[in-house]
Amino acid sequence: MSMIAAFYSGKSILITGATGFMGKVLMEKLFRTSPDLKVIYILVRPKAGQTTQQRVFQILNSKLFEKVKEICPDVHEKIRAIYADLNQNDFAISKEDMQELLSCTNIVFHCAATVRFDDHLRHAVQLNVTATQQLLIMASQMPKLEAFIHISTAFSNCNLTHIDEVIYPCPVEPKKIIDSMEWLDDAIIDEITPKLIGDRPNTYTYTKALGEMVVQQESRNLNIAIIRPSIVGATWQEPFPGWVDNLNGPSGLIIAAGKGFLRSIRGAPMAVADLIPVDTVVNLTLAVGWYTAVHRPKSTLIYHCTSGNLNPCNWGKMGFQVLATFEKVPFERAFRRPNADFTANTITSQYWNAVSHRAPAIIYDFYLRLTGRKPRMTKIMNRLLKTVSMIEYFVNRSWEWSTYNTEMLMSELSPEDQRVFNFDVRQLNWLEYIENYVLGIKKYLLKEDMAGIPEAKQHLKRLRNIHYLFNTALFLIAWRLLIARSQMARNVWFFIVSFCYKFLSYFRASSTLKV
Numbered sequence: 001m002s003m004i005a006a007f008y009s010g011k012s013i014l015i016t017g018a019t020g021f022m023g024k025v026l027m028e029k030l031f032r033t034s035p036d037l038k039v040i041y042i043l044v045r046p047k048a049g050q051t052t053q054q055r056v057f058q059i060l061n062s063k064l065f066e067k068v069k070e071i072c073p074d075v076h077e078k079i080r081a082i083y084a085d086l087n088q089n090d091f092a093i094s095k096e097d098m099q100e101l102l103s104c105t106n107i108v109f110h111c112a113a114t115v116r117f118d119d120h121l122r123h124a125v126q127l128n129v130t131a132t133q134q135l136l137i138m139a140s141q142m143p144k145l146e147a148f149i150h151i152s153t154a155f156s157n158c159n160l161t162h163i164d165e166v167i168y169p170c171p172v173e174p175k176k177i178i179d180s181m182e183w184l185d186d187a188i189i190d191e192i193t194p195k196l197i198g199d200r201p202n203t204y205t206y207t208k209a210l211g212e213m214v215v216q217q218e219s220r221n222l223n224i225a226i227i228r229p230s231i232v233g234a235t236w237q238e239p240f241p242g243w244v245d246n247l248n249g250p251s252g253l254i255i256a257a258g259k260g261f262l263r264s265i266r267g268a269p270m271a272v273a274d275l276i277p278v279d280t281v282v283n284l285t286l287a288v289g290w291y292t293a294v295h296r297p298k299s300t301l302i303y304h305c306t307s308g309n310l311n312p313c314n315w316g317k318m319g320f321q322v323l324a325t326f327e328k329v330p331f332e333r334a335f336r337r338p339n340a341d342f343t344a345n346t347i348t349s350q351y352w353n354a355v356s357h358r359a360p361a362i363i364y365d366f367y368l369r370l371t372g373r374k375p376r377m378t379k380i381m382n383r384l385l386k387t388v389s390m391i392e393y394f395v396n397r398s399w400e401w402s403t404y405n406t407e408m409l410m411s412e413l414s415p416e417d418q419r420v421f422n423f424d425v426r427q428l429n430w431l432e433y434i435e436n437y438v439l440g441i442k443k444y445l446l447k448e449d450m451a452g453i454p455e456a457k458q459h460l461k462r463l464r465n466i467h468y469l470f471n472t473a474l475f476l477i478a479w480r481l482l483i484a485r486s487q488m489a490r491n492v493w494f495f496i497v498s499f500c501y502k503f504l505s506y507f508r509a510s511s512t513l514k515v
């Protein structure tokens, strides 16, 4: 019997960010392994024309929850969606709902965040810092609370190269930042943002670091733990391999490469690609929830959920396997044949951006205009290049995260728990994982049918022929222009033509002699 699964039975659990990538997998695993849990409260806001109830309905009816509905048929009744907006005071939760949350919650998993790299500092602070502070204040009023688990990121201290499982202070106190956001106008915030984030690449990593400081400062007598996952990818094993439903991290770029838009990234092929499957993060999160509640460590423990030091894989190997998978299972209606590579420096990167990204987009838009359609490729390409420029920081460096706490926890688990809540990345076979990841993107994100693979392969063949034809035409035009302008080129051309002629005459004469 799994001790962790038994621990969650009968519990009332509050999850923020349950509609997000990680939150959904967390809920799924909880229901699947502890169907006897009492209730999961989720803080949800209406979005994209859907009410909170409709959003929950959509999640429960997704493929991810198919197994859960067999194991826990009353799952609908065990989810209590609470209207909440983490940008508002008291999260805009009604008095009755707040009362219920405060009096019943046993465990809090705080997953909600803005993960956008380019978010305005005011918004990133509101969600990643102020909302965390407010949630902790709420938690301190929960008499039945056993553990509060905060999800941070392994990149909250990406300005360092070796990162321990400790909280590193930021130069300016989070409270001061929170206060200043209230009275500074956007223009001034824009001006001071680069100074505040310092040697971090974006507002996301900076505000996640502030969020950790807030957790430390507001911990009072709560049982708190912080989990720092690295780059979260598709599921490895559970509930099935390859599940993914958003474009964050590598997923969007894998699509861009598979559809032939992305041809090159400035990146270091030998740098460690610290990817971690989402189900591994969730298993660790649930194990940490159990350990924190049952063993009540004296201080706030931080757990690194990373792969690099136990089972490293580099970007070169990962990219190579992504491209190899496209050969077997190509994406449909590709713009060009998938063929991406890492470039070493800014100059070559700019060259390839001009030649392989911008030029084909301009040519294609010209073709669209000629055929009376609206040009769109330059816009898509600009967006892609913006995304690439934002992730380049992470594919050009390697980090070293110590994992003492994570390994300690692994050793504390019973063999059954180690199996059911497996977070041992040493068992991960990268090639298999990446292949399933690409397949998962095709099936669950792009919603492409496997039956369409022969047609997709046929389409790639046509693209290859167009590519050869285009290159040959381009070569001939360039050559023709050169001949018109340069005596030397003309001489070379006549030499080649006469050489070919002589060779053919000799070949014809010798074959006639043989007959």
Ligand SMILES: CCCCCCCCCCCCCCCCCCCCCCCCCCCC(=O)SCCNC(=O)CCNC(=O)[C@H](O)C(C)(C)COP(=O)(O)OP(=O)(O)OC[C@H]1O[C@@H](n2cnc3c(N)ncnc32)[C@H](O)[C@@H]1OP(=O)(O)O
Pocket (backbone or CB within 6 Å): 115, 116, 117, 118, 153, 154, 155, 230, 231, 232, 247, 248, 249, 250, 251, 252, 253, 254, 257, 269, 316, 317, 318, 319, 320, 322, 323, 340, 341, 342, 383, 386, 387, 390, 391, 394, 395
């Ligand atoms: C040795 C030789 C080997 C040779 C082999 C070579 C092989 C080459 C490569 C082959 C294949 C490539 C595979 C690997 C590539 C490397 C990937 C590296 C990824 C590294 C990521 C590191 C992240 C680490 C950070 C820490 C992790 C975290 O803690 S948080 C999670 C990370 N967060 C994110 O990823 C969020 C990023 N997104 C944003 O910040 C923003 O969305 C944006 C700034 C990128 C874009 O903002 P914008 O306002 O322009 O657009 P938005 O409104 O958001 O969306 C508009 C449309 O664009 C779509 N979209 C959104 N995000 C992405 C995305 N990431 N990629 C693509 N498209 C995206 C979105 O859906 C919108 O679409 P529409 O609705 O249709 O308009």
Ligand SMILES: NC(=O)C1=CN([C@@H]2O[C@H](COP(=O)(O)OP(=O)(O)OC[C@H]3O[C@@H](n4cnc5c(N)ncnc54)[C@H](OP(=O)(O)O)[C@@H]3O)[C@@H](O)[C@H]2O)C=CC1
Pocket (backbone or CB within 6 Å): 016, 017, 018, 019, 020, 021, 022, 023, 043, 044, 045, 047, 084, 085, 086, 087, 110, 111, 112, 113, 114, 115, 127, 151, 152, 153, 154, 208, 228, 229, 230, 231, 232, 233, 246, 248, 249
């Ligand atoms: N994905 C990754 O690679 C990594 C993620 N992390 C961390 O893991 C956690 C979960 O990330 P992930 O699931 O990928 O992120 P997602 O972007 O998929 O999910 C974010 C969640 O936060 C919710 N949220 C955002 N703003 C509000 C708001 N104003 N009110 C209520 N809810 C809100 C979203 O709700 P809605 O659906 O309404 O937008 C969504 O449920 C985050 O803390 C992130 O920092 C850490 C390392 C890597």
